[in-house]
């Protein structure tokens with residue numbers, strides 16, 4: 092959807108093609124944002140869309156239909172028209188002028204509006220690329236280019252001037268609610284009692300991670316299932332009978348069940364614990380059935396669930412996260428931390444909530460995205476205040492798998508409701524590594540589980556600084572060091588703080604900064 096609306100001085104969103112939307116509200120003047128469109132207009136859009144014309148107001152409404160990769164072709168390739176597909180021909184013929192394919196956005200817009208008033212749906216897909224709109228027919232990978240360097244166009248701006256902004260805000264909200272209704276699992280709702288804003292309209296909601304360029308999952312052949320377990324091993328005997336389940340080969344050792352010889356081997360051997368008794372991750376009966384057991388909740392040991400190649404069957408109790416979210420959630424606007432996520436129903440300690448999803452990208456690509464903001468001279472403060480949606484998959488780092496080789500999940504433009512979970516220094520949720528392929532140390536799931544009982548309506552939070560990385564003692568040590576700082580030290584500290592984001596979690600032992 093592309094909506095253009097005048098906003099006065101209330102709010103600005105600047106969008107350069109292919110870059111992130113930035114937001115500024117008058118109450119947060121300190122935020123360093125990009126120069127606003129000279130006219131102060133608010134522009135939102137999604138990338139991949141079936142193209143519908145909203146003729147009433149002269150705007151385009153583009154509805155998301157599919158997510159096939161789009162292929163780029165140069166505009167000049169279409170001049171001869173012999174290679175045009177049916178859709179491209181229809182654009183060209185109906186415009187009656189080949190210049191439509193190379194005209195400015197203004198002439199394209201007006202021609203389009205005037206000459207296509209009666210055509211509602213083009214069944215084409217638009218993608219922006221360097222100021223060009225690329226047009227693709229759904230069934231054909233060929234792409235035409237329509238030059239549209241300046242959007243919003245004059246006619247769009249004029250139209251926006253005459254329209255109440257609240258209309259656009261409503262339309263955006265309705266569109267987002269429609270998008271949320273398509274997410275699989277129980278409903279995800281949207282609530283905003285703070286202002287008129289909505290989450291990013293062009294955000295793409297996905298049920299599974301997308302693999303970015305250069306990212307590879309371990310070969311499918313490396314995925315092995317458990318072979319000794321069967322669905323009919325008897326009541327309450329399945330993969331939780333862990334001596335047999337191959338999926339738990341690398342799971343946490345159950346120290347209480349070790350023999351003397353095994354204990355000796357564990358303490359003095361090469362760390363190979365494959366034949367030792369393992370911890371089963373989920374409660375298999377009682378009121379907490381299906382919830383993560385305390386050992387895993389506290390230890391953060393990776394969880395290895397059974398997979399499609401296992402012989403245990405779908406009723407196996409070592410399958411949980413793979414069935415997806417089972418709890419109803421609400422994305423809501425907080426007073427001072429942007430959007431947040433809350434649960435609509437009470438959650439038990441250890442209950443699975445949802446996974447963090449997005450595009451899995453390489454470390455180099457993450458660095459590029461993190462240091463790029465849509466302004467020519469990104470200041471240190473602007474970079475620090477840029478919302479971060481990057482989650483590093485670094486659970487299995489080792490000399491063989493250095494941090495630079497780990498992948499990162501980017502939830503900025505594509506993902507699920509959990510990308511709205513805010514940080515708290517005293518969180519009620521925790522994030523855990525869940526793997527379906529024990530041999531793949533680079534691609535796995537990040538799953539959120541309730542770390543304590545959570546009431547209906549409570550905001551869900553997790554600690555952005557994984558406790559695996561920051562030990563309690565370290566934090567206390569830092570605080571003591573701070574107290575003994577001289578003038579020079581304090582100045583350095585101030586400089587450092589300028590490039591950091593203040594934490595507003597409100598916890599009594601708040602660490603003050605979001606990341607350090």
Ligand SMILES: C[S@@+](CC[C@H](N)C(=O)[O-])C[C@H]1O[C@@H](n2cnc3c(N)ncnc32)[C@H](O)[C@@H]1O
Pocket residue numbers: 427428429430431476477478479480510511512513514515592593594595596605
């Ligand atoms: C993963 S996003 C969370 C969703 C975000 N609030 C939104 O509106 O999209 C992380 C960003 O949220 C904000 N945030 C999260 N927790 C916060 C906290 N405790 N204090 C201040 N800002 C927070 C920061 O801007 C951070 O970069």
